[in-house]
Amino acid sequence: MVRLDDTRHTIAALSTLRGHIAPGDPSEPTVDDLPQDLQLLARDGRLTLQELAELHNATQGTRLADFRTALSAGILDALGFRDRVAHVISELEQQRRRTPLGRARPHLQATARAWREACPALEELEPVGSVRRFAVTAGDLSLLGAAADPAAAIAELRDLGAFTVLHAGKRRLVARMNAAEVTLEIVTPDRFGPTLLRLTGAAAHVDALRQRAAVRGLRFDASLENDDFSGRSEGEIYEALELPFIPPELREGTGEIEAAASGALPRLLTRGDMRGDLHMHTDWSDGRDSLNSMINAARALGYSYVAVTDHSVSSTVAGGLDVRRLEKQRESIELARQAYPDIEILHGSEVDILPDGRLDFPDAVLERLDIVLASLHDPAGHSGERLTDRYISAMRHPLVQIVTHPTNRLVPARAGYELDEDRLFEAARETGTILEIDGAPGHLDMDGAMARRAVAAGVTVSVDGDCHRADLLGRHMEFAVATARRGWVEAAHVVNTLALPDLRARLARKRRGA
Numbered sequence: 001m002v003r004l005d006d007t008r009h010t011i012a013a014l015s016t017l018r019g020h021i022a023p024g025d026p027s028e029p030t031v032d033d034l035p036q037d038l039q040l041l042a043r044d045g046r047l048t049l050q051e052l053a054e055l056h057n058a059t060q061g062t063r064l065a066d067f068r069t070a071l072s073a074g075i076l077d078a079l080g081f082r083d084r085v086a087h088v089i090s091e092l093e094q095q096r097r098r099t100p101l102g103r104a105r106p107h108l109q110a111t112a113r114a115w116r117e118a119c120p121a122l123e124e125l126e127p128v129g130s131v132r133r134f135a136v137t138a139g140d141l142s143l144l145g146a147a148a149d150p151a152a153a154i155a156e157l158r159d160l161g162a163f164t165v166l167h168a169g170k171r172r173l174v175a176r177m178n179a180a181e182v183t184l185e186i187v188t189p190d191r192f193g194p195t196l197l198r199l200t201g202a203a204a205h206v207d208a209l210r211q212r213a214a215v216r217g218l219r220f221d222a223s224l225e226n227d228d229f230s231g232r233s234e235g236e237i238y239e240a241l242e243l244p245f246i247p248p249e250l251r252e253g254t255g256e257i258e259a260a261a262s263g264a265l266p267r268l269l270t271r272g273d274m275r276g277d278l279h280m281h282t283d284w285s286d287g288r289d290s291l292n293s294m295i296n297a298a299r300a301l302g303y304s305y306v307a308v309t310d311h312s313v314s315s316t317v318a319g320g321l322d323v324r325r326l327e328k329q330r331e332s333i334e335l336a337r338q339a340y341p342d343i344e345i346l347h348g349s350e351v352d353i354l355p356d357g358r359l360d361f362p363d364a365v366l367e368r369l370d371i372v373l374a375s376l377h378d379p380a381g382h383s384g385e386r387l388t389d390r391y392i393s394a395m396r397h398p399l400v401q402i403v404t405h406p407t408n409r410l411v412p413a414r415a416g417y418e419l420d421e422d423r424l425f426e427a428a429r430e431t432g433t434i435l436e437i438d439g440a441p442g443h444l445d446m447d448g449a450m451a452r453r454a455v456a457a458g459v460t461v462s463v464d465g466d467c468h469r470a471d472l473l474g475r476h477m478e479f480a481v482a483t484a485r486r487g488w489v490e491a492a493h494v495v496n497t498l499a500l501p502d503l504r505a506r507l508a509r510k511r512r513g514a
Helices: 008-018 036-044 049-059 064-072 082-095 101-118 150-158 189-200 203-215 234-240 256-261 291-300 323-339 384-395 421-431 448-456 470-486 500-512
Strands: 124-127 142-146 164-168 172-177 180-187 305-311 344-352 371-375 434-438 461-464
Touching: 036 049, 036 082, 049 064, 064 082, 064 203, 101 124, 101 142, 101 150, 101 180, 101 470, 124 189, 142 189, 150 164, 150 172, 150 180, 180 189, 189 203, 189 234, 203 256, 291 305, 291 323, 291 470, 305 323, 305 371, 323 344, 371 384, 384 421, 421 434, 421 448, 434 470, 448 461, 448 470, 461 470
Parallel strands: 142 180, 305 344, 344 371, 434 461
Antiparallel strands: 124 142, 164 172, 172 180
């Protein structure tokens, strides 16, 4: 274990960093006792521990993002090693481990519930940063709270003893829970709106808001008590800056402020727009739960229809169905239709696209299905051009209505296929094939950027959960809708916002080649 210098000055500085070690405490602190970003800086070695203490004392920061903000604000200009700090944090920001959204958001939601229950003084408690924007991964797991006395609320939480405290200041608590580090910022209620806005948006979005405020003679900086937006909600701040409310998923600095200013923001898809889910799995293949369990979960979510789309035979690792088992599943679905007349159950299959471009089932089998999803799970060592060809071959098949998770990425372990998107989108538009936005946390594919390009190219999309567990059906759809929103997707772009008769007509149109 790496040990810290035990000089009195360093221990005093570390006691400030850690918050729970008093000066003179005989226990010897270690790097492991620090918040994760301070650990990175300490182990990196390009800043001495004394410089690290000075950096923290100048900013009260515990995260690389805090130091980046301090650099932009000129707070570190007086430090003799300012340029070295800028260089080091820039490199470490690229190297630091990020948490996938599928783990980050549930962890923050569970933590928020526990802390609200344990500390009634918290009037508000919301995820911020990448997690609130539903980005694919998060660098920090952060919550923002509001309390009349932030320091008292921090002390109340710190004294719970239910987690490891890494830092406790007057407004910030850094805790390790279940091997994940969570940063909680608490402000007074009048500061909650501006701070929520600042801590949610990507740096480019927040910087653009500051510039827009300055042009109007206003000061927007939620880290200061004397800006011009105390007591205002996010919506009121946007209004004061002569902008409509910009949803969190769009706050990436990719043209959303310009679009808002010109009245060109889309009316984003909402969860309430979704009529059904066209991609889910049961224990007939690699799902955990039974057909009835998945149908009941869909009914509880208020869906009008749902498609059961277990894997085809070549997906051996996923327990894919051969023709005989597919026919037996059809019988089970007929029974489910009789048992649950309040929801339409479509019988489909997620059919593999084989290395030679053929589909995994013969046409005679596909014709008996209500819906056919084509997937490319085996790249077979092919180039991006060849993979694109395989997709286009499937799209030209009249029985294929949807292509699922086009890049087939696995977050965070595997990058997606490098496809020729222009050719893919053109083929989808020309053949009337739908491209999927997949809400499975391991996919989130098409991601927001690709989905935005797809709908701009005139492609119709489906927004699906690709869920394998009944208890996660709603969460997967939440992620799918949020990913679509990050892609500026509107309800009119999405096939499963249609009422059932219109959906059936849309699916049938591909089969007719119309």
